[in-house]
Amino acid sequence: MSQSTIAIIGIVLVIIIFLLRMPVAYAMGLVGMVGFALASSIEGSFRIVAKDIWATFSSYSLSVVPMFIFMGTVAFYSGTSGRLFDAAHKFLGRLPGGLALATVFACAGFGAMCGSTNAEAAAMGKVTLPEMKRYKYDDSLATGCVAAAGSLAIMIPPSTILILYGVMVQESIGKLFLAGILPGILLTILFALTIVILCRLKPGLAPPAAGSTWMEKLKSLSGIIEMLLLFVLVMGGLFVGWFTPTEAGAIGAAGALAIALVRRTLSWQGFWHALEDTTQITAMVFLIIAGATIFGHFMAITRAPFTLSEFVGGLSIPPMAVMLLIILLYLIGGCFMDSLALITLTIPILYPVITNLGFNPIWFGVIIVLVAEMGVITPPVGVNVYVIKGVAKDVPLQTIFRGIFPFLYAEIICAILLIIFPKIALFLPGLMK
């Protein structure tokens, strides 16, 4: 059996085992280990498994993961989402669709503290949906906008997916974080425009809410100003090179904790839950990376990614057509598979193709995140939709899925803009020292 055949069987097998509900991390580790043994030797394969697990677990660059996750969970349990929404509500509530707009901007703000889409969708859903229901917003618009805007968490730094991608392809996490800022803002604006257009076309979707005085508006800002300052400190420190990503994460977590303690918004129970969520998500992410590393070593020893890369490079089709095919593959894959699983499985195979075709890896990271954002809201596996369904139990699943479609178009427009103008993603990292 040729090495390429072993690689292809390995890829097919790992997808089958995924579908049999073996945890993604175990499946990649297991198939990687068996595949490596077939392509090389059993002794080598056993050795690489232990070494990869040790190297992943004790990696300094990955220590950024628990720190930024802790920052997000503290923000989650200390009610930051509520304060952000309150401020946005005070400023935008009176406009047609104002509460939906407030939801989108509050999600963008919360995304600056939290790197996980489901955490953001859950946090924002709990705060925003009852309010939109009170003002008789259309269920489909209300749930669709919070499910879609919840995905901003992985584009606006800190982002779990960008960290994972950065570690896998050995790109600077600081640069990747900066690369996510402008596309994140662009996507926020596109989501807001989507709401404005929808409300212009059908004013009944979102009746205006009660107005606020300027005093109330200014007062609401005080609830979020310290969080914005913390974000500027963390990202600014990374940008000018004061901190490593791990240090930025630790300062962010300590800062979020200090703010919550001073404001008395975090109970002991909330603090303990924040720690619990941090250890759980960290263990999940590290084991996935370890599994993907083992699988990546199996792929590398078969030389399949390089063979694929040479093959694609030799084709007489333009690189952009290949890129569009890859994006399409991610879009379809994202409909059936968790984004984290899809990215860890495919990056070791596709990354050499991307670099060989001359695409910028930082830009590709942002594109991957954008496609992952589409994945979390598209049926049948759209995780955020199920999270929102958990919050809005009386709204049928089809209504939520119907609501996400206008926002999906906004994401597609964002992807097209990023392809035509890669500078949107690359401008800020280009300024980094």
Add this chain to the structure above:
Amino acid sequence: METFERFVKRISRFFDYVARFGVLAMMILVVANVILRIVWKSIVGTYDYVCIIGAVLVALALAYCGYKKGHIEIEILMSQLPERIQGIIGSIVNLLSLGFFSIVAWQLVLLGNEMRQKGETTMTLYLPFHPYLYLIAFCCGLLMLVILLQFFKSVGKAMGK
């Protein structure tokens, strides 16, 4: 069965509690290092400590994450199948997982032995690596207990209980 489940839950949760203190320890150490670097001088060996704390906290949290079904799974196909088939496939998948983690634990012990013999340590503080490899192997053992519990549940499902 219930006693076994209670035991697995308690022991995996206990180690997760320890991991939570690891998160705090890492945060405090890194922040202290940044502050001291600005006002005086860095804490020697912060890099080594962060790597070790990271390895320990992840290992200790693995089993409870497994118990709480925190490791990502793809539900789309299996949720469509009858309970009994789900049970049969689940038992096979759990057996394969048990096999994988027993090899992982065994190989981590061997790697730990090798590192102990060679005297491999961290770069700055010369902390030996091998105790942490043994700890990860032990935590893989804990995760295997969780998988064993899930195996029993799947077998029960397959038998229509």
